[in-house]
Amino acid sequence: MKNPFLISSFVFIFLFSFSMYLGSPVYSQTTPSDKNEYLHPANKEKVIDETVDEFYLALRDLKYPIHQEVFQRYKQKSKQQQRHLDTALFKEMPDASVNVRKKILFNEVEKLNYITFDGNILRTYPNIDINYHQTVSPDRQVYFFYSFKDTEKEFKGNYAIYDVETKEMVAGGSTYMPKLNLTMNTYDKESLEKVAKGMYSSS
Numbered sequence: 001m002k003n004p005f006l007i008s009s010f011v012f013i014f015l016f017s018f019s020m021y022l023g024s025p026v027y028s029q030t031t032p033s034d035k036n037e038y039l040h041p042a043n044k045e046k047v048i049d050e051t052v053d054e055f056y057l058a059l060r061d062l063k064y065p066i067h068q069e070v071f072q073r074y075k076q077k078s079k080q081q082q083r084h085l086d087t088a089l090f091k092e093m094p095d096a097s098v099n100v101r102k103k104i105l106f107n108e109v110e111k112l113n114y115i116t117f118d119g120n121i122l123r124t125y126p127n128i129d130i131n132y133h134q135t136v137s138p139d140r141q142v143y144f145f146y147s148f149k150d151t152e153k154e155f156k157g158n159y160a161i162y163d164v165e166t167k168e169m170v171a172g173g174s175t176y177m178p179k180l181n182l183t184m185n186t187y188d189k190e191s192l193e194k195v196a197k198g199m200y201s202s203s
Contacts, residue, residue, distance in 0.1 A: 038165050040085075041171065042139035044105055048164050052103040052143050053160065059089060064167045087174045092147040092161035100146035106170075107131060107138035111162060112146060116155045119180025126159045126173065136170050154178050 050058075062068045067089055074085045100112065113124045126146070128130045130138060141164035146156030158174035 007055075020108045023179045027144060028089050035175070036166050037136040038140070039135035040140045040166070042137040042146075043165060044139040045139055046141070046165075048141060049165070054166075055143050055164075056090075056101055056136045056145065059162070060091065063088075063150075066167050068139075080142060084174075087160070087172060088160075088169070089157050090145045090147075090158065090169075090172065092145070093149060093156065093158065095149055097149045097151075098147070100144065103164065104142060104144055105138065106133070106140045106142050106161075109142070109144055112144060114146075114148060114157070116150050117179075118177055123155075123177065125155070125175055125177075128159075128161075128171065138184075141165070142170065152179065 016143050039120050058064060059067055062071055070088050071085070074082050074088060098114075102112070107130060109128050110130060113127055115122050117123070125148070130136070136142075143162040143164060144159070145162075146157070146159040148155065155177040156175070158170035158172075161170050162168065
């Protein structure tokens with residue numbers, strides 16, 4: 001009588017262990033959401049009258065509370081840290097080769113990357129990849145600002161992307177890149193201006 005019991009117990013344990021090893025289809029199933037939940041959801045159909053130039057002036061005049069808060073936070077920091085205020089509250093460079101202001105959808109910002117040569121390799125700036133900004137819908141309206149100076153000796157640039165509705169910055173930064181002193185690293189200023197105008201002309 002004991003042998004059949006032991007055999008059936010062994011078979012049950014084996015089958016249970018084997019099913020656990022394979023994984024039960026009931027427990028392994030997931031229910032992925034078809035709809036991404038963005039902190040900044042799509043709003044490409046929404047009409048927002050403020051132009052990019054109007055927003056730039058409002059930003060510089062600290063018209064909105066969110067920018068006043070940023071300004072106050074920076075004013076409490078050391079003089080060294082306050083140097084970054086023009087990045088946190090975007091300001092065009094006074095000696096820029098090119099200044100860009102655009103009101104676009106977030107999925108269009110990647111097209112506005114600029115390519116420069118550092119005397120060794122081609123470099124892209126700002127090198128924006130929207131896949132790294134998963135809180136912002138590709139169909140979200142944004143203000144895009146970009147200011148850079150590209151010469152034979154150096155490349156300096158800063159950019160900022162602001163949400164059109166909330167007025168908060170969703171991406172931004174600045175860079176400085178010295179260039180190698182090579183004879184091949186020469187620029188025709190007129191050619192640079194043509195390239196920049198071609199890339200950033202309003203559609």
